[in-house]
Amino acid sequence: MLTGSRPSGSSQEISTYRGQDQASLRAGRLGTTGLLLSVLAATAPLMTVAGVMATTYAVMGVVGLPLLFVILGVLMALFGIGYAEMSRHVHNAGAFYAYIARGLGGLAGSCASYVALVAYSALQVGVYGIFGFEVAGLLEKFFEVSVAWWIPSLAALVVTGVLGARKIDLNAKVVGVVLICEVLLVLVIDVAYAADPGPQGLSLHAFDPDTLTGAGLGTALCFTVAAFLGFEQAPVYAEETDRPQTVVRRVMFLAVGIIAVFYAVTAWLISVATGPDGVVAAARQESSGLIFTLAEPRLGTVFTDVLHVFFVTGAFGCMLAFHNVVARYAFAMGREGLLPRAVGRASAGTGAPALGSLLQTLVSLVVVAAFVAVDDKPHGDPSAPVLHLFTWMGNVGALGVILLMTVTSIAVIVFFTRRGSAGAQAGRLVCSALAAVGLGFVFGYAVKDFDVLVGAASGSALGWVLPGIIGAAAVVGLTVGLVLRARAPHTFARIGQGNEAFRLDQAAGRQQGR
Incomplete structure (x- = not known):
């Protein structure tokens, strides 16, 4: 049934059609818990703690990393206030681009749709690199089996593609x-870190604002913002939740609060374990192995091995979470004519965007294959292709999401000004x-210091080629x-309207047939 309508040309709200046909994703699949787990899985806690935190400490030398998580938590909450209100008026799997289209027009929405598709694809594909590298290392360590990194990556690609075409509630259980x-x-x-602190004890020095001074602050924010990516995905699933007006809003604020507190406390306790004066040096020496090195003498070798295993499973959960988001963006774009129409049809059996999932699987296969082709193992650095895949694609994706936000x-x-609200x-x-100003500041630094973010030499072509991918997507x-x-x-007018436009077309057709 159509739960609302509007006169032609009106800007009034159209309620989302919660149908069961192939122009709609299957409604009622997710509740608060399922949606919260789905969006938090994209943050990959172990990967963030081992990767983002260690890298920020090491590269930027910012001791006040815990305070950065608090600051960014406030910024994300400011963004979420308007974003959540928008989600109550527009239920569309195209989330970012649908909101932009409804506020700034069809052309802006079309640009945003391709930026979102490329950004989330890059985030998802990048994880295949670190996943394959870590699995290959575990197989070598525990079973003395030597495999190329891309073999487990391709196996994960197939499993992710299959799960992505299944019911979203099954995916929510897995992640x-x-x-x-x-x-x-x-x-x-x-x-363990709190019970056995370093030489300076349970010092709160990392929360001192003076620790944030220095030229690296803006770029450190760029590193840290990646830890929050995931909460903004909640509206993508609005069509599949049981009560979108309530559930999406609740999940976004729960996710922001959980991420900010959880990561701020963990980053602080890492500095406690080494001592605030030694955390930067320790991170530079150990890199992503920092948490494992600090955990082993406190918790033992077996626990550290378990950490490595769950680092891998966490990476898989992250891949699946981003894969599902890309599939839904592709579905929304196909439904509105921005991609081939077939992509915008939900599976009759599962109500999932099966062709959108297949499209993302094929894109992932092409990108991973390209990095396999340049893998010169055993003659060169065997970690270079996988680490480049993870670092390059991850930062391209984060840049695109910051721009979209x-x-x-x-x-x-x-949107609300034009509605008279x-x-x-x-x-x-x-x-x-305030969110636009703050996020614009972070985006500007990300573009300016992109060579630092990807570990390239100053003046490297990567500093403009990789951000150029987002620019090309917008073009x-x-x-x-x-x-x-x-x-x-007529198709252009549908951008951002989702399945609402199809219901209006059907209603108009019935009226003309009378």
């Missing part, structure tokens, strides 16, 4: 189990404006939007 195990392990580490904050302001929504619009989206506006204005 949920993995996430809970990771969180429990990190909590054990935290307790910035533009979405602006779109929220325009600026007065009623004044508080939320102020929060969106492709703009081109598609211009073509649709000129040749298929």
Whole structure:
């Protein structure tokens, strides 16, 4: 049934059609718990603790990393206030681009759709590199079996593709189990670090604002923001939740709060374990092995081995979470004519975006194959292709998401102002404006220091080639939007409307047939 309608040309809200046909994702699959686990899985706790935290300490030398998580938690909450309100008015698997289209118009939405597709694809594909590298290492260590990194990567690619085409509640159970195990392990580490601190004891020096001074602050924010990526995915599943107006909003704020507190405490306890004065030096010496090196004398070798295993399973959960997001963006784009129409059809059996999942699997296969082709093992550095795949694609994806968040904050302001709701929504619009400024600051630093983010030499072509991928995606989206506006204005008008537009078409057809 159509739960709302509007006159032609009106800007009033259309309620989302919660149907069971192939123009709709299957409704009622996710509740609060399932959705929360799905979005938190993308943060990959062990990968964040071992990778993001150690890298930020080592590369940027910022002792106040725990305070950065608090600051970014506030920034993400400011963003979430307007974003969550928008999710109550627009239920669309295209989330970012749908909101941007409804606020800034079809061309902006078309650009954003391709940026989102490329950004989340890059985030997902990048994890295959670190996953394959770690699995190959575990097989060598425990079973004395030597395999190329890309073999476990391709195996994971197939499993992810199959799960991505299945029911979303099954996926939520898989990533949920993995996430809970990771969180429990990190909590054990935290307790061990607190019980056996370094030479400076339970020092709170890492929360001193003076620790954030220095030229590396902006770039450190760019590193750290990657730890939050995942909470913003909640509206992507709005069509599949049982009560989208309530569940999506609740999950976003729960996720931001959990991430900020959990990672701030863990980053602080890492500095406690080494001593605040020694955490930067220790991170530079141990790199991503820092938490394992600190855990082993406190918890034993067996526990450290278990950490390595769950690092791998966490990476898989992260891959699956991002894969599901990409599949839904592709589905939304296909449904609205921004991709081939077939991609915008849900599976009749599972209600999942099966062709969107297949598309992302093929993209992943092509990218992984490209990195396999340049793998010169055993003659060169065997870790180079996989670490480049992880670092390059991860930072390209994060850059794209930061841009989308910035533009979405602006779109929220325009959307409610045009609806005549600026007065009623004044508080939320102020929060969106503050979020746009803060996120714009982070985006600017990310572009400026992109060579630092990917570990390239100063002046390296990678500093502009890799960010250029996001720019190219925006140009492709703009081109598609211009073509649709000129040749298929009816399709262009649907951008951001989702399955609402199809219900209006059907209603109009029934009226004309009378």
